Amino acid sequence: MKNRNIELFSFFDWLNYIEKFRVDFKCNYFNNVKFIAKKLGMLKLNSFVYIVGGTNGKGTTSFVLERIFLESGYRVGLYTSPHLLRYTERVRINGRELDESVHVTSFFNVEIARGTLSLTYYDFITLSALYLFKSVKLDVVILEVGVGGKLDATNVIDSDISIITNIEIDHINMLGNSRDLIGIEKSGIFRKNKVAIIAEKTIPNSVIRILKHGQVDGKLILRDWYYKRYHNSWSFFSQNFYFLSLPLPKVSLVNTATALSAVVESKFHIKESTIRNCIDKIYIFGRFQILSCKPMIILDVAHNLHSVKRLQKKLLLVRSIGKIHAIVGILKSKDVFNIVSPLFSIVDYWHCVKLETEQSVLPENIAQFLPVGSFATYTRMKYAWQEVQRIAKVVDTILVFGSFITVSEICTILTM
Incomplete structure (x- = not known):
């Protein structure tokens, strides 16, 4: 002791x-x-x-x-x-x-x-x-x-x-x-x-x-x-x-x-x-959790290739006619490319966030894997959320994913 x-x-x-x-x-x-x-x-x-x-x-x-x-x-x-x-x-x-x-x-x-x-x-x-x-x-x-x-x-x-x-x-x-x-x-x-x-x-x-x-x-x-x-x-x-x-x-x-x-x-x-x-009444926070529909806000703790592929399939089933904005924060222990690449074909705009932990990947290190002109970087989650709120239309989808901490940070903002 x-x-x-x-x-x-x-x-x-x-x-x-x-x-x-x-x-x-x-x-x-x-x-x-x-x-x-x-x-x-x-x-x-x-x-x-x-x-x-x-x-x-x-x-x-x-x-x-x-x-x-x-x-x-x-x-x-x-x-x-x-x-x-x-x-x-x-x-x-x-x-x-x-x-x-x-x-x-x-x-x-x-x-x-x-x-x-x-x-x-x-x-x-x-x-x-x-x-x-x-x-x-x-x-x-x-x-x-x-x-x-x-x-x-x-x-x-x-x-x-x-x-x-x-x-x-x-x-x-x-x-x-x-x-x-x-x-x-x-x-x-x-x-x-x-x-x-x-x-x-x-x-x-x-x-x-x-x-x-x-x-x-x-x-x-x-x-x-x-x-x-x-x-x-x-x-x-x-x-x-x-x-x-x-x-x-x-x-x-x-x-x-x-x-x-x-x-x-x-x-x-x-x-x-x-x-x-x-069996149909079981609900778990952060697992393809749909918070609202106009715009559709989805939280998912997917943080590796397999889980993001599963997330992509679910998104295709529920996506609306609008654009998909992805707010993403990732930890250093993860393969960044494997986490973002399965969603290249369906995400329209990426919002890369630095998480409030020493283990966070810098947003520019996420952005380097993304299509040119499709992303913005933020030093804090609240700034990404403010911008997405400003530009998202009611027909759009807002996805927050990349780690448990990413979802935790957005949940903290939403409950304030």
Whole structure:
């Protein structure tokens, strides 16, 4: 423990303190996380645990799982990241955020147990979430992986069912530069003789080998379960269950089907009527979130090639007769060209923003990839928003995307 008077820390003192924890990519503190979790008696949560990994769709899959279990009357803990507006969004118990004072208690106990051991910000808050889940009686705990899987802090817990939503190229500095290497990292959440739900249709050979040699009960999309979309409904099929003519969800259909596959593989009894009644009522902030129609304002946290390609398909379905203005902010860890290029054919004007973080790509470094004469650059989000408001017509579309922070900053402006 390296700080004084932590007994007097407020909630915001704690956030300021742990945000100063530095990440050294040459080091991994997984063993430290595991040691502290064991010290606090958190390696076993006495709940049925899902751990949800993958490149994209982890959060959506986790939220769908949470909603189905809550609607079925179970007690549920959910840990997701990152947050959009408030830290307290990251940890929910029974569908509700917790009071700041509860987090203060958790932070204090994790810090006491940490002593002089090094942790990253993410390691620390993951331990805090586990402490909160251990402190109450829960039937189900859902943990969303931060990055990768094998050495992610969530992986100190042995899950009952693990999930991989998909495997794409991202975070290459941490996970590797091929789907095979990334697949190895993400497969680290698998457990021997436990179910692993795989929603990736083109599974890397590395993952197939790990499933086989690790004696993991893999449930693969297209082999063990699948879904089919119709005009106004969809159906789900697995080896032991099927649900016909379900209402279409407002969130990603493949992520909804993945969550449903994970539900039917669990030990819990979930009524079909419950699934049917809640599946189209699930709503998640920042995932193709349409705020208004005249002009149409869309927020999306898409921040890599795969998620932006999915965003492009959705935009084509809803775009109006007007122009598309894209407000984009991107983090340095991302491939800028891969994030903007899928939208070249449909975005009419780009508004490149410097985000309020040291990790922000400079707007001119985004603009260098864009067609000449199609962009403007801004030093702050509020200036981009003011200009777009001035020039956008009621028939236009305003898209805000590129990272969670991009969406967070516009949400802060819109709620002021």
